[in-house]
Amino acid sequence: MIKQEKTIRIGSGAGYSGDRIEPAADLIKEGDLDYIVFECLAERTIALAQLQKMQDPTLGYDPLLEDRMKACLPLCVSNSVKLISNMGAANPAAAAKKTAALAKELGLKKIKIAAVYGDDVISMLNFNTQNFLESGDSLSVLEDEIISANAYLGVEGILMALKEGADVILTGRVADPSLFLAPLVHEFGWSLENYPLLGKGTALGHLMECAGQVCGGYFADGAKKKVSNLGNLGFPIAEILEDGSFYITKLKDAGGMVTTATCKEQLLYEVHNPAEYLTPDVIADFSGVSFQELDKDIVKVTGATGKPLTGKLKVSVGYRDGYMADAQISYGGSYALERSRLAIEIIKERLRTKNLVVEDILFDLIGLNSLFKEATSPAIPQEIRLRVAAKTKTREAAVQLLNEVETLYTNGPAAGGGVSKVVTEIIAIQSILINKSKVAPKVEYFKS
Template structure:
């Protein structure tokens, strides 16, 4: 909101779609064809819409999730309610579920997709070429489903500057810009602070980043003055390498980008200039993210504190292992406070004052998953002394695998909807 009001923006991008989110959205769409978009869409659009129009900012977002068209209808409904003049373009064509047989090879397992489990969704990562036709309309809001995250940023740059999608170096630099912006506050210190070593001021009011891009692709990143956070070479380096495998070969639908020649310069307080992104021509295939039913996970937790806490927790863990080990092919026992998140401890640390035992097991059915929590709870009367605060959880698991489809098999489309006020 601060960015829209004070950022002097031409375009605002909201990237809201994690890998698994779309498979869950697909399930909602199956139950109700008017659903399947981001559950926060209504609240966000209601708050933003008047300000987007007042500041002449176009919004590009993947909040359409599994159902961009229904999301566009919802936005028009909001615009009509607020009596605003709004045009929305929905980008579709990423949903390729009906085109898959299940025999396609999974990139992760090297086996047919269907062997992973019952398939729930399949969405191709669309690129800039799918978004450009929407930008060519008068749409105030462009709403997509699955699109490669950087492409949400590359598209408005290519549109505004008339860059050719065949100019791989330009696409490479644009992808660097998109990659730096796609996690929003992660560029401005929102995942950086380490007190006394990497201090970040006023994280409670973190400013999100913007990029001021020149027609040659040079980008100057900043944040609105007075907001919290920090934008420095260090935060930019962390974000540039975030989730990157080979930095000379970052594959998107737009380009195979090369980050190795990127130059970062601090040009002012909270201001970093970025040049040097390059690339080679885009791949002939598109990556498809495929969701499948992966059963359920059952979890149970219980805490031990004070003298000998770790030993009591370990005794509890061994009881659970003996009782459940033979019933679960995949059972995990963690000691929270000691070795849970790093799965080991490096060097020797003194025993912590308190420890939380956590047990997790993979199950097909809810009933089997429930056993985990039930056994942990039973430690109250069949386990070591002083266990407290037992909790149990069951969640449904959607797994993700991926495959490649030839670009020619994916047909992006746009649909434009206008509000009553605009039509009138």
């Protein structure tokens, strides 16, 4: 590749909280990286982390933080790679403190760790005048149930930390592509008003944020779309020039592949209007993006751009929304389908006679109609797993429903087996908008 111009190499170390750690360690070791980014925060994760923080103020960060840091931090130090991640979740300061202590234990001295927060806006909610974007309901309807409200921050907090020379940056809620865009803005000195460049950096971030997915993960169909060595799937590397043109690649020895097809699938993943991909930094426009295979597993990306923002930030509001019961039982062999259907009728009747109130209930025949509506003439299955899922106001009602499935053993159709029962508290998410000017990122530093 062109070596005279300044280039930045960024690796993607995680596509979600529970992602594999080995490919990230390989990238840091062998990827000749400047930065590694771990994207670990799904829509609801921060609400769950908030609940944890309420129980223990030293927690509320990513559950894999310690494992990831133990595997990756020493490699980051020996290879001069800076680490950026939203593993701070609901408690970036605690995550940074924990990381500082770990670094010390690992014999890594003078590591500067930044906690970026300010995304927690729960104290700014105005219950009487704000409405949820999804349901249109006033926030006041759910006031007592709300447990978290986190604004999607852009690059600003991370930029402050980079300017102060942080080696590790742990954030709370930051928009996924902004985790990747921030080091580009910092290194190239891009203006935060140069929207076409911010659009290109956002396209890079969006392609990278799901780690393995652009390298052939979530792609193979077992028949036509073949991916070699998926068992050793590698994570991606992006190399970018100052003008915002970049390519996506992977380590030579890693499994998977980077092709125009894997890039196209990932570019459109979780996108609505491709010409208007909203982030806190820019309205990115992916509609003119094109991909070109320069060599095996090297895909050049051009054509992304962007335009100015709306001045609003999206806020994810987490709230308690009752309970979910999920109980299952299997029927096999002769009349498996008939017995499953009989079981459904029995459950329905028992709920009626018990007066058990559920807000919503779903009967799935797994193998027949659980993912998609039933085919008009389905093949007769050899086995069926009946799944009863219901939403209830109380845990007690959920448990009662589960027991009505379990007792099908001795009180239902013949030869049902393998009952499973799970109750979970539902932490739901809806969104509101907030003025960007109201939200100020804050940075706090810790040293090993």
